[in-house]
Amino acid sequence: MEVKKKLYWNWMVFFEYLKINFLTLIEYKTSFLVGTFGMLLNDGASLFFWWALFKRVGVINGWNMKDIFTLFSLVTASFGLSTGIFGNTMRLSLMIVQNELDFYLTLPKPALLHLLISKTSFTAFGDIVFGFLAYVLLVGASLKTFSLFLIMVVVSSLIIVSFSVLVSSFAFYIDTGGQVLQEIIYSLNALSMYPSSIFPSGIKVILYTLLPAAFIGYVPTLVIREFSFKYVFILLIALFTFAILGLTLFNKGLKKYSSGSTIGLRS
Amino acid sequence: MKKRVTFKSNQFKIEKYLELMKVSFLSSFTYKGDILISLLDLFTFLFIFCFLWKAIFSSGNVKIENFTYTKMVWYYALIFSLEFSASKFRKKASALIHSGDIANFLTKPLSYPLYLLSDSLGLSLFNFIVCFPSALLIAFGFTLRVGFTVEGFLSFIVLGFLGLTLDTLIAIAINLLAFWVEDVKPILIVYIELLYILGGQAVPLDVMPKIVQKISLYTPLRFSFYSPANVCINFEWGFFLHTLTNTLISIFIILPIISLEFFIGSRRLSINGG
């Protein structure tokens, strides 16, 4: 009963934040429109690059134009979804460094979830729309493939958020100023856009572990391309692993934060 | 006796701007985080593209005129060195106009556009010195040979510098539209994306469909980054001189445009207090 009540209220808070984030976008109409426009243009240019390249070379490592379009739209949509709903995903390390956590610690909700959903990104909407439209219009989707696409976008987004939490938690331990950690996540974004198969095994190992770009773009695309339970299973293991690692490191880091040893010299 | 002692003539004393460049260059040392980020970006993208093209060429049946795998790797090393050096000052300029800080410049014997240019070049030079050797090392690691001749290298330095200047000037011209337009960001974004496609940043123009190549001939966008890299790896004197001329012409066309913008714009500027 207690659990049910908790769940109910957590969902209420979640929806309230969706509403607030939406209202924020409306309030800052111009920034929102410029952000969306910029993102659409940016995504368009990237897609154009892939189109021109594949027109010229035909196939890369067994992948054709449709495959790469699938990859691109999926990764775009995933990053859009993750920063759209968990808007503070990208700035988590900055938040830790700038002591923005205090606010959330005085409120009766689980700190991590709360701080992730309390903001939204201005460019996320453009990414989500572009990702889904590109997939439906350029690759073409049946009900089956579209459902798969949708599920893969969700899974991929969750991996992005989990990994970001994991990486950002290092801000509790290392005196970085937060930007380098942010940069790692941007690199992840870049790497996810390319099929991991082009890399030699040494690098591939990294893409499946330290910088899980393979799990964000490559493997989910394989699932849509040639569905197999093996791939789904691998993805879910990856998600589970990063989520657990991320949560653990964050909570440990939070304890350290509460000991005050991350506070610099200030009154 | 020549007595051209007016404010205007002092404005263009080159020493001022060289000094500005030096200051901007030296101040970049303090932004250690930024340097690290530029390098990280460079590594990431260079690695990605080297492996991408390796996969493409290794299939055996792909041929691109003027570009072997080695040439492609060196092309990217060169163009990324320039690209990642192109400074992030693009946002700064329009912000200055809107915040009214520009008032500081209007009262000084300093040309605001030239100030922006010097500041940007100082920053870019610093980034270049950091990025370029790293890029060369990586390219060498991938191809185990040097992708250019001495003349090619020297031409790259010359054309690269001019290319950075051209790109900066275009960005300044766009930013000066802030005198008339509330938000220059959308225009700037369009420029950046066009540069990406028509300027050979995504792939060399030779890979692009013929129609894209044709369109690009009508714009100066390729002279900023594509041409310096291309001339370097496929060096020929005629090619070099032709490119040099075109780049200079583009610069000399943009300069008066900027002057005009600034002249008209600063007249109608109403500086808000506070």
Add this chain to the structure above:
Amino acid sequence: MEKIIEIQNLKKTYFVKKKEEGLLNGVKSLFKTEYINIEALKGISLDVFDGEILALIGPNGAGKSTTIKILTGILYPTSGNANVLGLVPWKDRLKLAYQIGVVFGQRSQLWYHLPPIDSFNLFSKIYELEAKTYQRRLNEIVDIFEIKEYLNVPVRKLSLGERMRCEIALALLHSPKVLFLDEPTIGLDVVAKSKIRDFIKRVNEKDHVTVFLSSHDTIDIESLSRRVVIINNGSIVYECDINALRRYIKKKIVNVKFKGENSDFDMKGVNILEKKDYDVKFEIDLNEISQDKVVEEIIKRGQILDITVEDPPLEEVIKTIYEEKGNLQI
């Protein structure tokens, strides 16, 4: 009376990495990290009673913020005990969060670009208030703080004073038993400060909320709290009733309005602070002379229109205490 907050021998030491300038030291720090101890709290003990307004005052770095952060569960102490409403803050943070309201003067809880009502709606969900309860309580709090006209104005368009009112109102939305205020009047003008103080007093009386506030501003203390705790360098330097505090410095200020000419005054233990036309302000040192004697003498000197005797400004009182007991470090 019931104790709402109990603090026993609370200590907090920060271990901060020693940061030295320069490249050589930067490299050195990669191999050996040196730490310096900062004893923020050196063992403080304090009780706060149900329904009271307690003010914690002290200079920067005294330990005020640290104390509040420990009491609200953000930090945990190095040693010692504390409990708020029977709960240990750093152990039962979530549980305690439902019962307390916190306002940090420098950090806003309101969403900057949206009207306060949206933040109120959000908090009603965060604190799990049923719709009816929320409505009723919202009306109450809007009344008390007189913020009806601001509810639908984007926060960024409100003045600092108006915003602060909404902030404190927000912190009280869920009817907490304890309200923590860390420098609530900082940055406000005199009128706004006075208003905020009134509202805090009002809500303390109406809702029986215990208020724990930290401040720099001695007038805050003067008008709000009954009990004052002075902290400096991590230790409690003095704790007393507000009136007792004033009498700590055995001084009185006498304001006299003479009707006309008045003869000069020269008495041991009496200083003339100000003299303008026929108005004179005296400072009496009660260690040297009695108040009655001084008044007697003043009356002899001329015809009096008005005479008042006051306690000295709190600022001076505290300054004296710092200097005597706390070794004030500037």
